Amino acid sequence: MIEIRFHGRGGQGVVTAAQLLAEAAFFDGYYCQAFPFFGVERRGAPVMAFTRLDKEKILLRSQIYEPDYVVIIDASLLNTVNVLEGLKEDGAVIINTVKSKEELNLDCKNIYCIDATDIALKTLGVPIENTAMVGAFAGATKLVSLESVKKAILHRFPGKLGEKNVKAAELAYKTISGEE
Amino acid sequence: MKTIITRGTYAAAEAVRLADVDVVAAYPITPQTECVEKIAEFIANGELNAEYIKAESEHSAISAIIGSSATGARSFTATSSQGLALMHEILYIASGLRLPIVLVNVNRALSAPINIWCDHQDSISERDTGFIQLYVEDNQEILDTIIQAFKIAEDKDVLLPVMVNLDGFILSHTYEPVVLPDEEDVKEYLGVYEPPHYSLNPDKPVTVGPVGVPKYYMEIRKQLNDAINNSVKIIKKVNKEYKKLFGREYGDGLIECYNLDNADTVLVAMGSVCGTVKHVINNLKKEGKDVGLVKVRCYRPFPKKEIKKALKDAENIAVLDKNVCFGFDMGSLGLDINATIKDKKICNYIVGLGGRDIKIEHIKEIINHVEKSKENTTKWIGLNKY
């Protein structure tokens, strides 16, 4: 089983990101589960969401305490939330930042940096980075295919909005994986 | 048939759509609300042809549903927590009038302090209202159980309201694959609703809800008690039929036994925590240790016979409760298992109140504790350490 924890702020589509990843994984033949951290917070507050993927039916219902991956949609959280808490030793972080991994200096072996805000601004015209981060996750881990990510996005956001978000995911995927 | 990825509340709404319900009355309350919002959307878009009464309270929602059900319409309502508590008075009347209503309760803690997160205190507090009570483990089971609930409730040998309980947030807000049966298949399975002979109809006038004078009251209550006891057979039958038609079953419909062979230690639980328990059991099995689970799916009627049989070889019985019987220092399922099984060690664990997350380590702690325990005790699991 693979466990992913998303960090962001209320209003950034954190829960949607977790759900899109689950759906993409489902298209790739995984069992999946996505759920928010059940808090009372309103707009702007730190929020978390979780995704589980497995080749077998997922039974576990607790929150995720020892993730294989942490996806950070808002780097300003580094100062306020222990985003690396419980991350497995060989786990990885995918983070939306303009900085390099050296500059970030995180206590983690595998770090993938991506300027998702820039990608979102270029493709969507607004700084909503959740779909780019799902694309980045796919590009960094290759756990789910870009095709399935696109399919999940189009399923959730039909029409123009979906197409723009597909561009965001695609650009992020290519940027992080170096593939053309 | 197709698979969608959806949250528990929407799985419930899909089931209501598939069951082609005639009247819905509801009042918003977290974490149930999304279920009736989705139903409102289905109706606004013409995907469900039903009347939706936007009641001004839960007391009125269940009252309206009693009115519609008594008039011969397939009727549905959903609620949680305070809303279910506000329905309390009327729940007894739904069963007393023998109306086949389906009520979805999205389990949430009761005030005070006010808390929107999951435990079972709300539905357990309505244990003795004469409703059949079913508890589900995942979103697929939500959908299947609601469809089954109409079949059970409307069976001429039952004619009782059914409460389908699903865990707030843990299921209601979790997104996972759910297989949607075809509309036509469900229509055929449930059939066009045929109301019981005592429905309100000017062509055949009947008096519903007369005064039950002492000479008759007790017999009428006995009939209700017999009906809910006898529903055991129907619940089992429906579970079997459903498997044949739709390919899925849940134990024998009443309980599900998981890894009981060779297990000295057996946990007994209800709702979504059964998933976490199974996860732990699978991991322990890989390490060479067998622990079992009896998942109680049907809480009322209480499947005494089946549970007794399932636990006959168990040495250490650990009962998990997401509720407390204040003043008895036990949970409700713990009490029932103690009343059902004599001469065995039974420990009771109060877990997950008000949304306290139940972790893998908690389940392991319970297994360790019950195995070491010399006598029957009650323990609260996962309390903060100050």
Place this chain on the structure above:
Amino acid sequence: MKQPKYPREEYFGPGHRGCSGCGAAMVARMVLKVAGKDSIVVTPTGCLEVFSTPYPETAWRVPWIHVAFENAGAVASGIEAAIKALRRKRGMYKDRKINVIVIAGDGGTADIGFQSLSGAMERGHNILYIMYDNEAYMNTGVQRSSSTPLFASATTSPPGKYSKGEDRPKKDMPFIMAAHGIPYVATACISYPTDFMKKVKKALSIEGPKFIHVLQPCTVGWGFPANETIEIGRLAVETGVFPLFEIENGKLKITYKPPKRKPLKEYIKRQKRFRHLTDEDIEILQKYVDERCKMLGLD
């Protein structure tokens, strides 16, 4: 216009968890500025209750209680009765007036709490009941209430192929309350703070049950940017959608007459909850507003 002086003290503290631009927080703040320290507040379940009291924090600097959603009128009745009893039997609060104030949402007032409110008013308890009206159940995510206006979109009255949104006009709470024969009923809007606070002050000076219906635009539920709360409220009054008046001992008095009523469209077009409406739909709504303004003698 001369600005009356109100105390500097704040009894509704900052740092609560309301959305930015939340009008409900403004209601609480303005009420307590006038009511002051000798007040006991009852709030039923709803946005205000939830965002002001996340344990172990509270925004309330006066005694405050939440019991449930449907019973604020009855809870306040009990508080008022206790004060009377304690005064009579234990000599407490001898020469002090204690204000018993309910601050409740439209759902907690006009729907689920209606019976409890009606009882409290009819029994003549000395309480001030303030209904902060954001025209839907906001705390649970914008479901319609009986106070939701005609054609507004809410999650349980969504527009769709077979629906234009809410299919019933707004329930007329002030007149229903006036029909209870209580001494003071008023409407107010947070965009007119002086008018609102004057009404609260007047209500608190009157013995017996009082009811104030205060309109409180909600950024989330109505769909407008957080910095426009006051402006939207002003438009509600200037277009005649929400007239400001008092009913004192049965006598209706308009307390603010817009110099020239603005077209309803200016109010409607600013809010996402009305965005599905056509010009013809807005015409229908305009007619409703015109009729009501005429009935009230606003034009």
